[in-house]
Amino acid sequence: MTEVAVDLTKRPSWTSDQDVRWCPGCGDYGILAAMQFMHAELAEDPATLVKPEDTVFVSGIGCAARFPYYMDTYGMHTIHGRSPAIATGLALARPDLNVWVVGGDGDMLSIGGNHLIHALRRNVNLTILLFNNQIYGLTKGQYSPTSEVGKVTKSTPAGSIDPPFNPISLAVGARATFVARTHDLDRKHMIDVFKQAHAHKGASLVEIYQNCNVFNDGAFDAITKRAARDEMMINLVDGEPIRFGAENDKGVVITNGRAEVVKVDDVGVDALVVHRNDADPSVSFALAELANDRQSPTPFGVFRAVDAPEYTEAMDSQLAAAQANGPGDLHDLLTSGATWTV
Amino acid sequence: MQLTGDRFTSTSALVGNDIATLPEFPAEIRAPQGTLAGVSAFQVHISDHDIHTPGDISDVLVAMNPAALKSQLIRLKGGGTILLNSDAFDERNLEKCGYEADPRLDGSLDGYTVHEIAMNKLTVEATADLDVKKRDAERSKNFFALGVVSWMYTRPLEPTIEWVESKFASRPAVVSANVSALKAGHAYGETTEMFANQYVVEAAPAKPGTYTNITGNTATAWGMIAAGQLSGLPVFLGSYPITPASDILHELSRHKNFGVKTFQAEDEIAGAGAALGAAFGGALAFTTTSGPGIALKGETIGLALSMELPLVIIDVQRGGPSTGLPTKTEASDLMMAMYGRHGESPMPVVAANSPSDCFFAAIEACRLALKYRTPVMLLTDGYLATGAEPWRLPDVADLPDISVEFTTAPNATDDEGNPTFLSFMRDEDTLARPWAIPGTPGLEHRLGGLEKADGTGNVSYDPGNHELMTQLREAKVNGIAADIPLVEVDGDGDGDVLLVGWGGTLGSITSAVNRMRDEGMKVDRIHLTHIHPFAANLGDILRSYRRVLVPELNRGQLVRLLRAEFLVDATPLSKVQGLPFTGEEIVNATKALLEVTA
Ligand code: SF4
Numbered sequence: 001m002t003e004v005a006v007d008l009t010k011r012p013s014w015t016s017d018q019d020v021r022w023c024p025g026c027g028d029y030g031i032l033a034a035m036q037f038m039h040a041e042l043a044e045d046p047a048t049l050v051k052p053e054d055t056v057f058v059s060g061i062g063c064a065a066r067f068p069y070y071m072d073t074y075g076m077h078t079i080h081g082r083s084p085a086i087a088t089g090l091a092l093a094r095p096d097l098n099v100w101v102v103g104g105d106g107d108m109l110s111i112g113g114n115h116l117i118h119a120l121r122r123n124v125n126l127t128i129l130l131f132n133n134q135i136y137g138l139t140k141g142q143y144s145p146t147s148e149v150g151k152v153t154k155s156t157p158a159g160s161i162d163p164p165f166n167p168i169s170l171a172v173g174a175r176a177t178f179v180a181r182t183h184d185l186d187r188k189h190m191i192d193v194f195k196q197a198h199a200h201k202g203a204s205l206v207e208i209y210q211n212c213n214v215f216n217d218g219a220f221d222a223i224t225k226r227a228a229r230d231e232m233m234i235n236l237v238d239g240e241p242i243r244f245g246a247e248n249d250k251g252v253v254i255t256n257g258r259a260e261v262v263k264v265d266d267v268g269v270d271a272l273v274v275h276r277n278d279a280d281p282s283v284s285f286a287l288a289e290l291a292n293d294r295q296s297p298t299p300f301g302v303f304r305a306v307d308a309p310e311y312t313e314a315m316d317s318q319l320a321a322a323q324a325n326g327p328g329d330l331h332d333l334l335t336s337g338a339t340w341t342v
Numbered sequence: 343m344q345l346t347g348d349r350f351t352s353t354s355a356l357v358g359n360d361i362a363t364l365p366e367f368p369a370e371i372r373a374p375q376g377t378l379a380g381v382s383a384f385q386v387h388i389s390d391h392d393i394h395t396p397g398d399i400s401d402v403l404v405a406m407n408p409a410a411l412k413s414q415l416i417r418l419k420g421g422g423t424i425l426l427n428s429d430a431f432d433e434r435n436l437e438k439c440g441y442e443a444d445p446r447l448d449g450s451l452d453g454y455t456v457h458e459i460a461m462n463k464l465t466v467e468a469t470a471d472l473d474v475k476k477r478d479a480e481r482s483k484n485f486f487a488l489g490v491v492s493w494m495y496t497r498p499l500e501p502t503i504e505w506v507e508s509k510f511a512s513r514p515a516v517v518s519a520n521v522s523a524l525k526a527g528h529a530y531g532e533t534t535e536m537f538a539n540q541y542v543v544e545a546a547p548a549k550p551g552t553y554t555n556i557t558g559n560t561a562t563a564w565g566m567i568a569a570g571q572l573s574g575l576p577v578f579l580g581s582y583p584i585t586p587a588s589d590i591l592h593e594l595s596r597h598k599n600f601g602v603k604t605f606q607a608e609d610e611i612a613g614a615g616a617a618l619g620a621a622f623g624g625a626l627a628f629t630t631t632s633g634p635g636i637a638l639k640g641e642t643i644g645l646a647l648s649m650e651l652p653l654v655i656i657d658v659q660r661g662g663p664s665t666g667l668p669t670k671t672e673a674s675d676l677m678m679a680m681y682g683r684h685g686e687s688p689m690p691v692v693a694a695n696s697p698s699d700c701f702f703a704a705i706e707a708c709r710l711a712l713k714y715r716t717p718v719m720l721l722t723d724g725y726l727a728t729g730a731e732p733w734r735l736p737d738v739a740d741l742p743d744i745s746v747e748f749t750t751a752p753n754a755t756d757d758e759g760n761p762t763f764l765s766f767m768r769d770e771d772t773l774a775r776p777w778a779i780p781g782t783p784g785l786e787h788r789l790g791g792l793e794k795a796d797g798t799g800n801v802s803y804d805p806g807n808h809e810l811m812t813q814l815r816e817a818k819v820n821g822i823a824a825d826i827p828l829v830e831v832d833g834d835g836d837g838d839v840l841l842v843g844w845g846g847t848l849g850s851i852t853s854a855v856n857r858m859r860d861e862g863m864k865v866d867r868i869h870l871t872h873i874h875p876f877a878a879n880l881g882d883i884l885r886s887y888r889r890v891l892v893p894e895l896n897r898g899q900l901v902r903l904l905r906a907e908f909l910v911d912a913t914p915l916s917k918v919q920g921l922p923f924t925g926e927e928i929v930n931a932t933k934a935l936l937e938v939t940a
Contacts, residue, residue, distance in 0.1 A: 053783040068788050074780040076622055077790030079641050082615045085607060089616025092603055093578050094623035097780050118608040315603060322598035330571050330738045333564060337555065340356050342548045
């Protein structure tokens with residue numbers, strides 16, 4: 001067999017031979033490109049290089065869940081909602097791998113909500129990408145657990161009456177050790193957040209605002225379109241006061257546990273919240289709750305990143321302790337109870 | 343009472359008796375004491391010869407309260423001996439279980455030999471010198487009862503004393519109370535003139551070897567550990583607690599020195615899912631469950647089937663449907679194992695037939711899963727799982743090698759002549775696809791639940807391909823028939839009737855057949871370990887008998903498969919009481935069949 005030299009610093013080395021089948025114009029294309037470019041960038045430095053053979057993308061069902069087919073790595077396209085559980089087993093059996101989990105809002109928050117919160121609270125070493133388009137795409141346009149109240153869809157002709165989940169609040173509530181938000185129109189921002197999530201030891205949740213141009217077009221336009229960004233996107237930077245606006249004239253304060261947007265001039269710079277990745281979860285929660293609609297200034301970037309014991313390491317250290325006096329012996333096991341000889 | 347029964351069993355096994363047990367306990371953890379629903383019973387059969395069941399009826403009944411007497415008296419033979427705790431026969435307890443009059447006084451125990459023993463009082467007296475409260479002392483009364491029965495049956499006390507000392511090592515007061523009660527019970531048997539005779543049950547003649555006493559759940563767990571050693575793969579268990587399967591998880595969790603990873607998931611689905619993820623990573627992966635849990639695993643089993651990854655699913659069957667009878671046995675998940683998935687989804691089904699056979703059945707399920715890259719269902723049941731028997735330990739060197747090779751290099755060439763990896767290119771003999779695990783450079787591939795193109799494994803909606811893949815998956819499983827032992831007939835091969843069993847009924851059927859042969863009847867018997875696919879010679883065997891009787895602890899599931907597959911006129915014998923067959927039930931049914939078809 002001849003070795004085919006592949007240059008992992010180039011995007012095509014991370015691109016599989018499968019035809020991508022998302023609708024033209026779908027936000028998923030941008031996310032896929034960012035993921036491929038990110039791996040190419042990591043390959044430029046031997047210290048950050050991850051190999052395709054050591055990388056696995058695990059997904060459930062939905063448009064987003066087709067993602068693994070398009071990465072030239074190992075992959076599993078599994079069952080609706082179950083990807084965090086399946087990925088957990090893979091990560092436990094193979095702590096040496098980089099395991100990514102990809103799913104949409106229906107996959108992760110509706111049918112798979114239980115698996116998601118448990119993967120997060122256990123802090124298994126998984127990087128979970130939640131493509132939030134606030135709609136069911138693959139089943140052709142029903143409201144999702146992140147759709148706004150009043151949403152008119154095929155299954156809610158009179159408008160949805162379900163209050164939605166805020167994925168960031170949910171993840172913080174599950175005591176996730178890494179929580180971030182990015183969006184499909186900014187490749188640089190995506191790559192930066194993906195890199196941090198990937199480097200984090202433990203479970204990371206990245207919410208990606210993703211446009212479904214067929215069933216929910218423009219859901220995030222008021223926030224993520226280039227012209228709106230300055231006034232509507234709040235960039236969270238560790239160690240910096242939270243400020244935004246074209247004139248950098250707005251900021252965020254937390255009063256009685258509640259975050260609010262203020263004019264900097266009204267309160268003074270010192271009153272602004274200084275963002276800390278390792279702040280108390282109540283602070284992360286307050287920031288997450290700042291925006292629960294599509295019209296308010298919305299925080300992006302890393303909400304939370306804290307060090308905590310990682311699950312696969314804890315499991316492996318229990319195994320190592322049990323094997324301290326050598327590996328198990330089958331004969332010893334069989335004779336470990338009371339025995340008698342005839 | 344479970345603990346007391348367990349100690350009596352272990353000691354009997356140690357002195358070389360053959361044993362069979364039937365533990366019976368309520369599904370509730372602290373079921374109201376003194377009520378019929380709260381009775382915890384333990385039936386043990388000890389013998390100086392080979393036995394197969396816990397026995398149809400008992401010689402001795404120990405009743406710690408009126409409820410126990412009321413619920414268990416039907417299991418005592420006429421003229422049998424009753425030891426009852428007279429301290430518990432007060433008005434309140436009698437009323438609790440619905441006795442209108444004291445059964446000791448109204449003649450309902452006439453015909454039995456009744457020994458009334460004030461067990462609470464005697465236990466408190468025996469522990470009087472110790473620093474224990476009266477209420478705590480009374481808790482040791484089961485050990486007093488065990489002492490009495492140990493005297494009756496000449497069992498040594500030492501193994502139980504040693505056991506108490508190690509079990510309660512951190513609570514010396516409990517050790518001394520239990521040991522004093524045990525000894526006092528024994529002394530009571532010796533000194534009172536209550537008992538006319540003492541029984542000596544000699545060791546059963548057994549094949550030479552080293553024996554241990556084992557339950558089905560422990561044997562299953564050990565079988566999975568052994569399969570890991572025999573395959574050279576790390577064992578991974580994804581599970582969720584459920585009665586009566588949890589003990590497999592508990593046992594596995596104690597043996598991390600074998601590199602076994604156990605994961606208690608958030609639910610049944612995640613338990614199965616995590617196992618499947620581990621299988622993709624190259625582990626020998628399995629999941630355990632019972633009752634409704636098996637329904638929740640269906641979608642993951644379907645995915646394993648579609649991805650063609652090895653996965654062992656262990657179903658400790660219990661009474662259903664729904665929550666049903668959590669602590670009682672039944673064999674009613676056979677159709678579920680066969681067909682309980684959507685789509686055309688055949689998978690191998692293996693059934694264990696005795697507590698110790700769970701060990702070998704687990705290894706066999708793993709062998710098939712690994713070799714054929716398929717989910718395999720292993721069926722045990724509540725009776726096997728919690729019942730115990732002496733087990734002649736196998737020589738580890740005699741266990742089969744079940745190792746398989748991972749694929750580490752491309753297995754094909756593409757149109758341009760470059761080496762490539764086709765994830766669904768099958769082995770010609772087994773039809774198994776290659777198993778290449780993450781970490782292997784150059785073999786990156788994606789598996790999914792969407793239909794895959796033959797060979798490449800790419801997503802395919804092609805009509806002809808789907809039919810081909812459906813047939814290939816089926817042919818792969820059917821082909822296993824050539825890789826499993828033929829069924830062996832127990833008998834001369836020309837009996838008037840053939841009894842066909844599967845799973846945990848082996849003991850009941852064997853003892854029934856032995857009884858019928860003693861009566862001069864010509865009865866043959868087979869017992870199935872592999873239910874899907876069937877052994878290659880099964881059809882010929884069935885067709886060579888005029889009468890076929892299929893005893894099952896369900897409403898006739900195997901019998902339907904046999905009739906459908908082989909067009910034989912097999913007759914069902916059904917029982918769904920949460921209890922094993924008695925030998926008598928099988929004998930009577932066989933005689934009835936012979937009569938109507940004479
Ligand atoms: S339906 Fe929406 S989310 Fe799905 S591929 Fe089309 S545009 Fe993308």
